[in-house]
Amino acid sequence: MNLVHDNWLQAVHMEGVALPIHPSSVANLDLSDLDAPRPDFQGAQYQFLIGLLQTAYAPADEDEWLKRWRTPPTTEELQAAFAPWADAFILNADGPAFMQDLQPTPEFRLRDIGELLIDQGSDINLYFGPASRQSGLCPACAATALFALQCNAPSGGVGHRVSMRGGGPLTTLIRPPEAPGRPAALWHKLWLNVMPKTAIRQRAGQQAGNERAAILPWLGPTRTSERKDGQTAPADGHPLQAYWGMPRRIRLDWTSTEAGRCSVCNAATDRLLRCFSTKNYGVNYLGWEHPLTPYYHDPKKKELPLSVKGQKGGIGYRHWLGLMLGNERQPEPAQVVRHYLAERWSALEHTGAPRLWVFGFDLDNAKARCWYDTTLPVHAVPPDRIDDFARAVRAMLEVAQEAAGLLRSHVKQAWFDRPKDHKDDPAVPQSFWQRTEGAFYAMLDDLQQQQALYGPSLAAVYSRWHAAVIEHTLRLFDQWAEGAYEQCADLKRVVDARADLEKWLRAAKPMKALRSEVQRHAKEAA
Ligand SMILES: [Zn+2]
The missing domain is CATH 1.10.132 (Topoisomerase I; Chain A, domain 4)
Structure with a gap:
């Protein structure tokens, strides 16, 4: 399955019906949203598409961004932009495979495919629908689960690394205004969170070696972390790797697939995945800042930035200042939010109020306590x-x-x-x-x-x-x-x-x- 070319995502048509799409269709203004089978999958697929657009179709500057906001690209234009990257987005390749370890070793151990789901074994399973005794995932759900796990990875025992943003980070995305009965287009929901190339910070030393592998880490050998100093700092990768962090060494197992129904989306497939294999000591990220996540910064600059996580008591208006504007003793809002306020809010003649979509797991070590998913009003000035x-x-x-x-x-x-x-x-x-x-x-x-x-x-x-x-x-x-x-x-x-x-x-x-x-x-x- 190729995650650039194949119809593996479900979208919602403006008239309310769901239909399968491939990523190049996202600029079709008849689509209003994604329709993933679980709320954490919805958040993950949004981040997948934003990451893909940011990597393969980032505007040169704000003028170009605004042009594409007003006149979205055609499916053919997006296809052409994504094409040079497509070979890196194959889920079941023998060589480099999407979000999977390039060189699995004999120490890789088989696990039930259900363990890719972050809430597996937690009380909140009920919230997502109870997992069946033996799980099976269709390739589309396996791809999303794999991406969601790499995005949010909790601490999972010795050497099982947390995500680039720590375990269970919050993600914040700007949502365009929606009038009652007139939803905003999927394209605008995505494009509002794509920044110009100039905003993705360039760091010294990042371009060394194979640039594609510096962006998409599964294209090269994994930078493993058995040694204490085996960390991967921003200087060891491309800034765009923030969108594609891969802390877990995982390989999907295609030898044990069979026909059946997916435990998550219930789709019938002849390639139901039963297992994956994994090993600890994957990439150990240190000091990265993800553009879609708010961070606490040490005013004395001695500590590394710390991402804001899901937390007990949920997300409410008491977090509004830190997530939207930041201020002393508050976290700094995600880069994408700061960029919106500084560059876009006054340039867009919004009719209605944009909102901030905030979501993420509240994790207690490897256990998921809760999934938070809410929107807050933007109130820009x-x-x-x-x-x-x-x-x-x-x-x-x-x-x-x-x-x-x-x-x-x-x-x-x-x-x-x-x-x-x-x-x-x-x-x-x-x-x-x-x-x-x-x-x-x-x-x-x-x-x-x-x-x-x-x-x-x-x-x-x-x-x-x-x-x-x-x-x-x-x-x-x-x-x-x-x-x-x-x-x-x-x-x-x-x-x-x-x-x-x-x-x-x-x-x-x-x-x-x-x-x-x-x-x-x-x-x-x-
Ligand atoms: Zn499925």
């Missing part, structure tokens, strides 16, 4: 206002963070005589984040529309947000404390806890900072 905007949002997020913590501790005070003897209930702060989400995005709208991000107009937004936080927090306290009333708990304890909460909702440090700003402008106005 012109580049010269980004810093002021981010500063204001950070001040308001700090108030929210504080209020969530105050709610948690005061509900405990209401519930128990000796609150310190009891564990925190994560549902309590979670209820705060859920309840105030709408208010937060309304506040961003409000902030975005202000003429100035300082002085009285900023003070007015601060004041409205603080009032909303106090109101929601006290209401949630009452709801959570109700149980304590029913159990005839110490009513005085509940009343005291509420009074203390109300005091701190005004007096805690982040709240005070906001209020002093508001009062300063009240005084100036008077």
